[in-house]
Amino acid sequence: MSEVCARASAGDEGAQKTAFVWLLQTVGRATAWQWVIHGETREYRQGVVRYLCGVGEWMKAFRFAMCGRGDIVCSEVGGDDVRVKARGCGCRYCPRCSRRSGHRFLRRISAHLESSAHGEIWHVVLTQVLRGGEPVQAAAARFGRSWKQWYGALRRAGMRSALLTQHVKPRPGVGWHYHGHCVVEFKPGVDGAAACAKLEGRWWRATTAVEGLEKPLFRRMVCGPGEALTSGAIGGQGEFWAEPQGAVERCLQYTVRDVVQGCEGWVEHLRSVEEIEGFVQVISGAKLHRLYGAWRKKAASEVEAEGSVSGESTGVAPLPGAAGSDKVWHEYGNVSRVWESARSGDTVAQGLLERLSSRYCNRGKLCRRLGIALHCCSGVRRAG
Numbered sequence: 245m246s247e248v249c250a251r252a253s254a255g256d257e258g259a260q261k262t263a264f265v266w267l268l269q270t271v272g273r274a275t276a277w278q279w280v281i282h283g284e285t286r287e288y289r290q291g292v293v294r295y296l297c298g299v300g301e302w303m304k305a306f307r308f309a310m311c312g313r314g315d316i317v318c319s320e321v322g323g324d325d326v327r328v329k330a331r332g333c334g335c336r337y338c339p340r341c342s343r344r345s346g347h348r349f350l351r352r353i354s355a356h357l358e359s360s361a362h363g364e365i366w367h368v369v370l371t372q373v374l375r376g377g378e379p380v381q382a383a384a385a386r387f388g389r390s391w392k393q394w395y396g397a398l399r400r401a402g403m404r405s406a407l408l409t410q411h412v413k414p415r416p417g418v419g420w421h422y423h424g425h426c427v428v429e430f431k432p433g434v435d436g437a438a439a440c441a442k443l444e445g446r447w448w449r450a451t452t453a454v455e456g457l458e459k460p461l462f463r464r465m466v467c468g469p470g471e472a473l474t475s476g477a478i479g480g481q482g483e484f485w486a487e488p489q490g491a492v493e494r495c496l497q498y499t500v501r502d503v504v505q506g507c508e509g510w511v512e513h514l515r516s517v518e519e520i521e522g523f524v525q526v527i528s529g530a531k532l533h534r535l536y537g538a539w540r541k542k543a544a545s546e547v548e549a550e551g552s553v554s555g556e557s558t559g560v561a562p563l564p565g566a567a568g569s570d571k572v573w574h575e576y577g578n579v580s581r582v583w584e585s586a587r588s589g590d591t592v593a594q595g596l597l598e599r600l601s602s603r604y605c606n607r608g609k610l611c612r613r614l615g616i617a618l619h620c621c622s623g624v625r626r627a628g
Contacts, residue, residue: 343506
């Protein structure tokens with residue numbers, strides 16, 4: 245089918261008709277694993293396929309429709325760990341692939357906090373007045389202009405490091421609740437409460453909000469100044485991550501929402517062509533996560549770990565994304581085939597899926613769906 249999509253990209257009208265029907269059918273007939281990783285987003289994904297085909301992006305539409313069908317289950321050689329090697333589409337607007345992109349930001353911040361002392365850390369939610377009927381492109385542009393003005397005030401207030409993540413959340417029938425979550429580390433000696441109080445007024449002036457419509461910005465201190473953090477490191481991979489215990493780590497995982505559910509919660513209610521196309525256009529060109537200050541640079545531990553571990557030429561490759569780990573992985577097989585083997589009573593396949601479910605159990609939607617799907621497999625029960 246990839247060859248048909250390639251011919252469609254070259255302008256073959258017959259191939260375009262065939263590819264369009266096949267792609268929509270592929271999205272409509274998602275596998276059990278695709279339902280686990282994409283959730284209840286079938287109508288949205290079909291709308292995205294229509295849009296991509298309409299603008300001539302046939303190969304991108306093919307990768308989007310096939311996202312997750314080529315995933316491979318990997319088991320640790322000489323151990324009991326299980327991972328999934330993703331074969332995704334890489335699109336920022338994909339419910340699955342958007343979920344996987346935030347880990348590098350969490351790892352960078354976690355590495356800094358584990359290697360050096362820190363100042364007060366605060367979590368601030370930057371909202372703007374919701375305008376009914378406003379396209380998402382206009383809401384995004386309005387937020388961007390406000391942030392550029394406010395960032396200067398944030399630096400002058402004593403910012404040492406910061407993470408900004410933007411949430412593109414639709415309000416069906418109303419508009420777009422486009423807002424940002426900012427995690428700020430202040431320099432030693434800076435009173436974060438006083439700084440945030442002053443910054444609130446600066447934010448509303450930057451958004452040019454009508455007087456009387458402003459609402460107090462949500463803000464809270466995550467932790468006070470202290471030495472390097474030594475526990476609660478952010479772990480896991482892709483869709484499967486371990487639930488953290490530390491206040492800072494929990495805050496970061498909530499803030500970088502794609503670690504928990506990506507854009508799934510934003511798009512599952514999108515139905516109209518205008519909303520879907522607008523969302524795809526904004527997300528395609530947006531940088532939803534940005535690091536500022538000291539967090540932009542690599543931590544000392546990251547520099548030391550660069551290039552320290554590479555794959556061995558034994559026919560068994562390390563899992564991609566597992567830099568710094570000495571684990572070696574064996575590719576057991578395609579997830580869908582493993583799934584069918586488990587349903588047929590294969591105890592090895594059942595064991596792999598059970599370990600995958602129990603090892604990285606968290607409160608995300610994906611893990612709940614995984615538990616439901618595994619319950620439907622004969623002999624496979626979710627641990628815990």
